[in-house]
Amino acid sequence: MTKNTTGKFQFLDEPGEHGKVFAAYEHVKLYSAFQPIYSLSHCRVVGYEGLLRAIDGRRQVSPYQIFSLARDEASIVHLDRLSRALHLRNFCSMGRESADWLFLNVDPRVIVQGRQYGAFFRQLLEENDMPPERVVVEIMEGAIDDELQLSESVGFYKDLGCLVAIDDFGAGQSNFERIWRLSPDIVKLDRSMIVQAMQKPMARRLLPGIVSLIHEAGSLVLIEGIETLEEAMVAMETDVDLVQGHYFGMPAHTLNEAQSENKIFSLFERYQASSALDASQKCLTYYRGAFMQAVAQLQAGALPELAFHKLLLLNGADRCYMLDQQGVQLGSSYLADRAEMSTDRRYRPLADGSGAVWLRRPYLRRALQNPGSLQMTRPYLSIATGKLCVTLSMAIVLHGQVSILCFDFNWVDEGFGIK
Template sequence: MDDTSNQEAYDRIARIAQEVFDMPVVLITFMDGHRQWFKSHLGTDRRENTPDQSFCRVPIATGKTTVVENALGDDRFCGLNDVVDGPGLRFYAGAPLMTHDGFAVGTLCLFDIKQRSFAPEQVRMLEDLAALVMIQVKSDRDIGRVDPLTRLPNRIQFLLSLQDMVRADPGRTCWIVLVDVIDNRNANDVIGALGIDFYNEQVRHAATILKRHLPGNTVYHVGGAYLAFMLDGAQDTPHALIEQLDTDLREPLVTSRGIPSALNPCFGIRSAGLMEMSSPDVLRTVLSAAREARLSERLFATYNSDHDDAQKRMYSLLSDLPEALRSQKQLYLVYQPRIDVASRRCIAAEALLRWNHPIWGPVSPAELFPLVDKTGLIHEVTDWVMRNVLRQIAAWKAAGIDLTVSFNISSKNLFEDDLVSRLSEVLDATGVDPKRLEIEVVEDMNLDNSHIAFSRLSAIRDLGITVAIDDFGSGYSNLAYLLSLPATTLKIDRSLVAQALTDHNAAVTVPTVIKLGHDLGYHMVAEGVELPETFEQLRQWGCDEVQGYLFGRPMEPKAFESWLAASNKALLASA
């Protein structure tokens, strides 16, 4: 219960009581710790009282309706402030609000400053109205605690049930099982093709099967296509039950629309004691186990604290990233040289984002940014990189260093309506020649045949910025990219380049890609060059530009400037 529940319903019941009993003051009250607060308060502006000064402490303590015809003559109430001083209450009748398990949580009560009598039939009417209040309380509670789709208790009720178990039996342990009914990797396609009702019907079907197998247990709908239940911890691991549930859940079903379907469940399980059950984090842990089962294509996975620690670390990093974006000390850029093969001169650099977390220390981009790419934070991260890259280009230009600098954007950035205008604004603000900026886009199926993404890249090209396809050959490698994406540079992925001297397939693929790229008008760049022999082979194959540890690791701006000066000096000496 709280003050935000359906207020009008409570006021209506209070108005009925006021009219039926012809009472000047009617209250619907609840006891909350050391406070009695008034859900409805007709005839008074007061909103709360202290239990020691309350008439209602008696019906709440006894669980029985209390009628006081003259408070001055009742030893229990004659000393209360409201009796001795203003408003000088004399009459009181209060019916307790009883929960289904026999606890009094508040009252429906009547007050008058006159002495009054109260007949037995009036007592029954007051108790009936109090019962109506509790029906409304249950309705309000169900609105917040029952899922409207399945009519099962929801996530909030699941956590409250765990807390109730802890209070009732602190030494108890239990098995918590979460069922991931539908593979979310396919859920969007299902919803897009057949509608949300089809998806919902599958979840309801799964809930029916679980309730059939668990007649003495509560099944909870804790979100999306996730169902959960609890088993006595004294039992053996619930593997046999899970296998039976899996068998029944996978049975083909025909939906109400006549469409045949079959579920693809997986399960996350864990044993939980007092400390685990009292934590709201417990649900996340079984969800983590279910996701592990899904990714590993197993029927179930048991919660693993090591895996969970990694998840919590990732969550912590994502939670801290907004602050890092505001800070001047955590995020920074490093620059890796890009070398012209013919002259061996550094003609460009790739900007790479780094994060030195105040607690975790250096954070690997491979650890963080694939997840960032799936969140709304990618917008802010890209903006941060964009601004700082262009400021660095301007600073280097002022210092006599004229280089092209590239940085990566996510495919998600290409679906932002204001991406091009933001780029244009920062170019104007820094005064950077657009030709000195290159945008790298990683191969992504989301871009395949996307007119929005292609038009966005064309608009970027129209600003004078060059566009590169990054990591070509890392997995997706759709030839349609090379034929239609408005890019001018093609960067061959390091995984192919590293094997160019040792693997026959790579030794055939790399020169083929270089030739194909040239024939299509691309400037060809090879990433991950670490050996002189690799560089020489790429030179013979006609690659235009290389990047890798052979020439320089990613460096902070000052270190990069020193490296560049030393490199230019060495080239002059060898000329």
């Protein structure tokens, strides 16, 4: 075994183990493991997260135990920097010529106090000939209370040319305000979010919206901690960009690209055949005939209460109503017989929709943009009933004027309110 040093760090290169560099910290031997990160759309590895592993004699030691050995601020900064240097050296020693990212964690305490201990990261990248654009710096923002220091640290890594990822979003005190202010390149959703989505239908329904909101803020989204096929399918439903977890690939000393590509292809096959895609078709098949019959009867001059009769008899039906081009409701809603019983009484002040302006609703905008085409919303909270519903809408011409026919039906967490 030969010893060599880089700066203040001591590395141990073991013969016969290509690409495997160790480091010493007190009496413990440190080494790197790399967990692959996949792009679902590209069906391949696009990066690896460097994870610290340690051995004390023959006993495995957890990263938490290792950092507990650092009893003061200077030791914490030293160990954090040693870990990043170790991962970067191992990653570069494996002869990677591709554009894959290397994800590196920075201890929150180092984010706040690290600059007091001199320059480090720029020189580290230069010494290893590592292009900064291939490095993703992970910051656990929820653990940092100093907002100014957090913003300055994010700016520092971005100015270097690195990408910045907010880690463990959804755990602890994470909030969207920091995403809007920091503008991270990647947001890593904590495993707790996928666990909640598996356990609670409401969380599963909301998760795609959270991903969409982060996308609109200008960040890619990575879900970490995916361990099972079922969790991977939930990730597929969310339009998430990147995935990481034991289901796709375990941490390893080597960089294995192809180990889970077949799994991703099979996920797409399952997704295409799953209810995630055919639920909307099931809904349209169930309601389309009665909806189109109501349209034909209205255009033939029938009174709305007669035209809507068959549609409102269908299982799950709640109400029908008409809007003008400005989104103003024309008269009262026409309710299914059981609608009054299912309405949350606490929302009664909002039940009468006559004259209400629904201009902001997506079902109005989509109908006006696609006249004569049946539109369907995602589930949302009905202001009239206090319950989840889905709205079908269509812009039609009645008496020479454009009107929008809307039909609300109930949604339950297991799916549409139909059998």
